[in-house]
Amino acid sequence: MQTQRSIRLPARLDGSQLPFVAAIAGSLVVAYALVGPQQFSNFLTIGAVYALIALGYTMVYGIIELINFAHGDVFMVGSFVALWILSGPLGLHGSIDNPALLAVVLVGLFLVTMLILGALGIFIERFAYRPLRNAPRLAPLITAIGVSFILQNIMQAFFGPSPVNSPQIFTLNARFDVAGASIGYLNVFIVAVAVALMIALQLFVGRTRLGRAMRSTAQDREAAELMGVDINLTIAFTFFIGSALAGAAGIVWVLYFGYAVFNQGFYAGLFAFTAAVLGGIGNTTGAALGGFVIGFLQVAAAQYGYSRWSEVAIFGVLVLVLVFRPTGLLGQQLGERA
Amino acid sequence: MSATASRASGARERRSNPLRALLEAHRSLAAILGMAVVTAALPLLAAMPPLNGFNSQGVWVDSFANAGVFVLLALGLNIVVGLAGLLDLGYAAFFAIGAYTYAFGASPFSGNDFPFWIMLLIGAIVAATFGLLLGAPTLRLRGDYLAIVTLGFGEIVPTVFLNADKYTKGTNGISGVYQPSLAGYNFTFTDPWPYYLTMAVILTLAILAIYRLQDSRVGRAWMAIREDELAAASNGVNPVSTKLLAFALGASTAGLAGAFYSAKLTFVSPDQFGFTVSFTVLAMVVLGGMGNIWGVGVGAFLLFIIQSVLLKQLNPFFASFGLTGIDFLQYQYLLYGLALVAMMLLRPEGLFPSVRRRRELHAAEELPEEPVAAEAAEGSTP
Numbered sequence: 001m002q003t004q005r006s007i008r009l010p011a012r013l014d015g016s017q018l019p020f021v022a023a024i025a026g027s028l029v030v031a032y033a034l035v036g037p038q039q040f041s042n043f044l045t046i047g048a049v050y051a052l053i054a055l056g057y058t059m060v061y062g063i064i065e066l067i068n069f070a071h072g073d074v075f076m077v078g079s080f081v082a083l084w085i086l087s088g089p090l091g092l093h094g095s096i097d098n099p100a101l102l103a104v105v106l107v108g109l110f111l112v113t114m115l116i117l118g119a120l121g122i123f124i125e126r127f128a129y130r131p132l133r134n135a136p137r138l139a140p141l142i143t144a145i146g147v148s149f150i151l152q153n154i155m156q157a158f159f160g161p162s163p164v165n166s167p168q169i170f171t172l173n174a175r176f177d178v179a180g181a182s183i184g185y186l187n188v189f190i191v192a193v194a195v196a197l198m199i200a201l202q203l204f205v206g207r208t209r210l211g212r213a214m215r216s217t218a219q220d221r222e223a224a225e226l227m228g229v230d231i232n233l234t235i236a237f238t239f240f241i242g243s244a245l246a247g248a249a250g251i252v253w254v255l256y257f258g259y260a261v262f263n264q265g266f267y268a269g270l271f272a273f274t275a276a277v278l279g280g281i282g283n284t285t286g287a288a289l290g291g292f293v294i295g296f297l298q299v300a301a302a303q304y305g306y307s308r309w310s311e312v313a314i315f316g317v318l319v320l321v322l323v324f325r326p327t328g329l330l331g332q333q334l335g336e337r338a
Numbered sequence: 339m340s341a342t343a344s345r346a347s348g349a350r351e352r353r354s355n356p357l358r359a360l361l362e363a364h365r366s367l368a369a370i371l372g373m374a375v376v377t378a379a380l381p382l383l384a385a386m387p388p389l390n391g392f393n394s395q396g397v398w399v400d401s402f403a404n405a406g407v408f409v410l411l412a413l414g415l416n417i418v419v420g421l422a423g424l425l426d427l428g429y430a431a432f433f434a435i436g437a438y439t440y441a442f443g444a445s446p447f448s449g450n451d452f453p454f455w456i457m458l459l460i461g462a463i464v465a466a467t468f469g470l471l472l473g474a475p476t477l478r479l480r481g482d483y484l485a486i487v488t489l490g491f492g493e494i495v496p497t498v499f500l501n502a503d504k505y506t507k508g509t510n511g512i513s514g515v516y517q518p519s520l521a522g523y524n525f526t527f528t529d530p531w532p533y534y535l536t537m538a539v540i541l542t543l544a545i546l547a548i549y550r551l552q553d554s555r556v557g558r559a560w561m562a563i564r565e566d567e568l569a570a571a572s573n574g575v576n577p578v579s580t581k582l583l584a585f586a587l588g589a590s591t592a593g594l595a596g597a598f599y600s601a602k603l604t605f606v607s608p609d610q611f612g613f614t615v616s617f618t619v620l621a622m623v624v625l626g627g628m629g630n631i632w633g634v635g636v637g638a639f640l641l642f643i644i645q646s647v648l649l650k651q652l653n654p655f656f657a658s659f660g661l662t663g664i665d666f667l668q669y670q671y672l673l674y675g676l677a678l679v680a681m682m683l684l685r686p687e688g689l690f691p692s693v694r695r696r697r698e699l700h701a702a703e704e705l706p707e708e709p710v711a712a713e714a715a716e717g718s719t720p
Binding site for chain 1: 479669682
């Protein structure tokens with residue numbers, strides 16, 4: 001019996017992957033030509049945020065087939081945690097000009113926020129999803145919606161309903177010029193962090209014992225259990241990683257946009273989930289690719305003066321892709337579950 | 339025939355009550371009687387304590403009429419999600435289409451004044467057409483991909499109504515939509531009773547139709563597809579046309595509800611039809627007990643009353659315990675979220691599960707070590 005669940009990894013890079021790599025490189029060139037140098041760096045930054053959130057969606061779906069609707073709000077909590085760390089315990093107000101100090105603050109910020117968010121993910125899984133693991137599929141979906149309401153309202157209670165500004169720890173005028181565009185170091189930093197986290201995730205899922213446990217649980221939970229995999233631990237850990245990545249996306253959001261608001265997780269989560277589906281849900285590379293595609297559509301729509309229609313464009317592209325490639329861009333064709 | 343006989347004999351085994359046996363054998367009669375009793379009882383209950391402590395009877399009847407709209411929506415979504423097993427996360431789109439159809443058909447903005455009763459049907463037909471347009475290319479998709487496509491559609495429709503402001507007045511919405519009239523009597527804001535009674539009639543007809551559909555060849559095909567699409571297709575059920583019919587019928591129910599809703603509010607705007615509406619209706623279906631018509635109806639009614647009436651009473655409620663100074667209204671969605679989680683954890687099969695589903699879950703509980711039973715319970719869900 002073939003199941004639909006899986007967390008898939010790309011094959012090792014070899015000759016057969018060349019067309020794929022060429023296609024990505026080609027689309028980057030086209031994207032650059034379409035939106036110009038300035039918006040290009042914007043698109044990479046926004047795409048990185050969506051990609052990081054989409055990874056959590058795709059991993060959780062891969063392992064327990066749950067559309068975790070609270071994931072966008074986990075990202076939102078990540079933004080608030082980062083904002084609170086910066087302005088609360090650290091008491092920062094403006095930019096940090098000393099590069100060494102900035103590096104220390106950033107490393108600490110990412111570590112602490114991602115740990116807190118990972119713990120939040122484990123907590124949510126333990127209380128809202130684990131008791132329903134063998135219940136009808138829609139039951140955990142409804143609790144996910146409930147958790148989403150709860151997270152939004154708790155954050156609203158603490159931080160109020162209007163956007164909260166965060167200290168800009170990157171000096172905004174720290175920029176360099178490339179090909180006629182002025183690129184902030186912040187943009188470079190964000191894309192670098194996102195790519196590093198994605199590579200780390202691929203290595204983790206592909207090379208470690210726990211990563212193998214995750215893949216085997218995704219493929220066939222019962223068989224994995226019979227082989228001695230601790231299912232509860234593995235699923236909890238999947239939530240830990242997914243939520244930590246959402247936390248990283250939350251930090252990136254706060255650093256880049258300079259604010260956090262209690263309902264920011266809704267659309268970001270919606271777009272990130274769209275990105276995960278677009279790339280082929282369960283596929284981590286696909287999720288990253290989908291994130292950048294969505295980021296591009298949004299930036300391009302704004303560039304050409306149709307920002308009000310960007311949602312329509314995003315979902316329109318999604319429908320078109322799914323009609324012609326029903327399992328997403330990188331999804332595998334799997335049989336219906338018998 | 340045999341199903342009727344076994345139902346009647348089952349009733350005899352439980353209790354030899356001739357009235358009950360009669361009602362179980364003639365479900366249409368039972369539905370009409372049941373709705374008549376409910377329609378008569380609700381306003382009476384509203385006039386008695388403790389309900390009359392919250393609101394006057396007229397306000398309650400008005401809420402009941404609004405609740406009826408959501409009961410109708412939940413019944414329609416139940417066809418799609420509960421019977422055919424298709425996860426639709428953008429159901430509010432069809433609600434919006436029905437509402438705007440009526441607003442175009444009967445408002446000073448469009449200059450048209452078509453009769454309400456015809457527009458109800460046209461709203462349903464237009465929504466069903468959009469259901470077919472969306473469903474035809476996408477219903478071939480596997481379950482969760484369908485969910486995200488419908489989610490996207492549910493976002494696109496209000497955005498289009500918002501952005502096409504030349505035709506829809508954008509975020510301001512279309513106001514002054516004409517209210518219905520029947521045999522010379524004009525419906526007004528001040529009198530909620532005509533709306534309430536109209537809704538009761540619409541709901542009765544809808545329940546009758548859905549029962550008939552559920553027990554027909556089409557209904558069996560829906561359930562077969564829900565349980566196992568491959569097996570159903572192998573046995574001669576055309577999955578695409580069967581799913582398409584469920585989708586279109588669900589959409590037409592939402593369209594009808596939308597037309598009624600815009601006539602009752604005399605106003606439509608894009609933000610009435612957001613994501614929360616789709617989710618609320620889905621929560622109603624799941625909480626009530628997917629696939630069970632009465633369960634879904636009662637679940638939708640309770641959830642609507644809790645959300646729109648009881649949560650609004652939080653401040654006076656806590657004030658009566660001496661707790662003032664905190665705006666509990668601000669936290670109503672927190673309580674709503676907690677309630678959703680708690681209810682699902684306590685009763686994952688819903689408050690009033692369908693007989694089939696209860697049996698499945700029961701079998702799974704009896705044989706937890708048996709992988710076949712566990713798989714059956716897992717695979718049964720859409």
